[in-house]
Amino acid sequence: MHGTRILEEADRLMTVCNSCRYCEGLCAVFPAMEMRRSFSDGDLNYLANLCHACGACYTDCQFSPPHEFNVNVPKTLAVARAESWAAYAWPRAFSSLFARNGLAISLIAASSVAAFIFGFAALTDHKVLVGIHTGPGAFYALMPHNAMAALFGVAFLYAMTALAMGVRAFWRDIGEPVGMRVEPASLWQAIKDAGQLRYLDGGGVGCFNEDERPTDHRKVYHHLTFYGFLLCFAATSVATLYHYFLGREAPYTWWDLPVVLGTLGGFGLLVGPAGLLAEKFRRDPALVDEKRTGMDVAFIVMLFLTSLTGIALLLLRDTAAMGPLLALHLGVVFALFITLPYGKFVHGFYRYVALVRYARERRMMGLS
Ligand code: SF4
Numbered sequence: 331m332h333g334t335r336i337l338e339e340a341d342r343l344m345t346v347c348n349s350c351r352y353c354e355g356l357c358a359v360f361p362a363m364e365m366r367r368s369f370s371d372g373d374l375n376y377l378a379n380l381c382h383a384c385g386a387c388y389t390d391c392q393f394s395p396p397h398e399f400n401v402n403v404p405k406t407l408a409v410a411r412a413e414s415w416a417a418y419a420w421p422r423a424f425s426s427l428f429a430r431n432g433l434a435i436s437l438i439a440a441s442s443v444a445a446f447i448f449g450f451a452a453l454t455d456h457k458v459l460v461g462i463h464t465g466p467g468a469f470y471a472l473m474p475h476n477a478m479a480a481l482f483g484v485a486f487l488y489a490m491t492a493l494a495m496g497v498r499a500f501w502r503d504i505g506e507p508v509g510m511r512v513e514p515a516s517l518w519q520a521i522k523d524a525g526q527l528r529y530l531d532g533g534g535v536g537c538f539n540e541d542e543r544p545t546d547h548r549k550v551y552h553h554l555t556f557y558g559f560l561l562c563f564a565a566t567s568v569a570t571l572y573h574y575f576l577g578r579e580a581p582y583t584w585w586d587l588p589v590v591l592g593t594l595g596g597f598g599l600l601v602g603p604a605g606l607l608a609e610k611f612r613r614d615p616a617l618v619d620e621k622r623t624g625m626d627v628a629f630i631v632m633l634f635l636t637s638l639t640g641i642a643l644l645l646l647r648d649t650a651a652m653g654p655l656l657a658l659h660l661g662v663v664f665a666l667f668i669t670l671p672y673g674k675f676v677h678g679f680y681r682y683v684a685l686v687r688y689a690r691e692r693r694m695m696g697l698s
């Protein structure tokens with residue numbers, strides 16, 4: 331007996347697949363499944379988070395609907411995956427946010443933007459909001475740097491703490507002792523697998539999305555999004571080092587490192603999410619977990635808006651639009667930060683941990 335209906339269904343499918351084994355070369359899920367004869371809740375959550383939703387095992391399966399066995403591994407694991415994130419959420423009282431994530435993000439984003447606009451006007455003379463400010467320190471005419479750093483530092487720390495607590499619960503539930511020392515080789519293998527999206531390729535042919543013709547579109551858009559995000563994060567980190575260690579205040583010139591990194595990352599975060607959104611709307615409904623469409627779309631749109639408002643700020647920072655655009659950008663980023671632990675963003679962390687465990691299992695069995 332399992333804790334939920336979807337885990338019962340996942341157990342049924344894994345039992346069928348364990349007899350069939352036709353898909354064992356497609357991804358990591360099937361080899362990990364073959365290491366087991368029965369499945370605990372933790373095992374099924376582990377397999378669900380190991381799945382990259384490439385869709386190949388649905389297209390290839392001779393038992394997929396309308397066959398009476400009704401085998402739909404991608405959709406079943408997608409639902410189990412999303413339910414696992416809610417189950418591991420910290421604090422538990424917020425786990426229901428996953429179910430209404432789209433609405434929650436919209437409301438939090440709208441109020442964050444409004445709070446920044448009113449906050450700027452209240453902190454300073456409201457004429458400052460639409461005034462022209464140029465040169466080093468121009469942004470801080472609207473909000474002192476220390477206030478900005480404290481606000482975003484607290485939001486970021488909260489998000490990272492909540493994420494770490496959720497991942498810790500997952501790690502324990504999949505049977506790994508908390509505090510156990512994981513060998514660097516497994517960590518490194520998982521970094522390589524995650525960094526290449528090794529298992530989002532349908533066993534080498536590409537991802538199945540809208541039909542039975544595989545492509546690499548989702549992989550390319552995901553790479554643009556992921557590396558775009560990392561570059562934007564690097565830009566913010568370098569700017570922080572500039573401020574505190576070199577005494578250099580933003581905004582910086584076009585050729586300065588934070589701007590170069592931010593511009594490249596911003597490009598990735600515009601094209602990647604736009605492409606992922608287009609692929610999502612084209613996706614075969616048989617593969618889609620309709621209940622989480624709002625969560626997926628909200629996260630993709632927030633990433634896109636973060637980049638769009640950041641690039642608009644870069645282009646118009648020497649004009650009177652700078653104040654409202656800065657409020658808009660900070661409002662979107664703030665909303666993104668505080669909703670990170672309760673939406674699609676968490677998939678990267680859970681998937682990475684599942685990959686670490688998979689690498690560890692393979693090493694323990696002498697397979698790599
Ligand atoms: S998804 Fe279908 S074809 Fe693939 S292993 Fe399972 S039962 Fe076999």
Ligand code: SF4
Nearest residue numbers: 357381382384385387
């Ligand atoms: S959808 Fe792709 S990654 Fe997920 S189990 Fe099927 S083949 Fe593996």
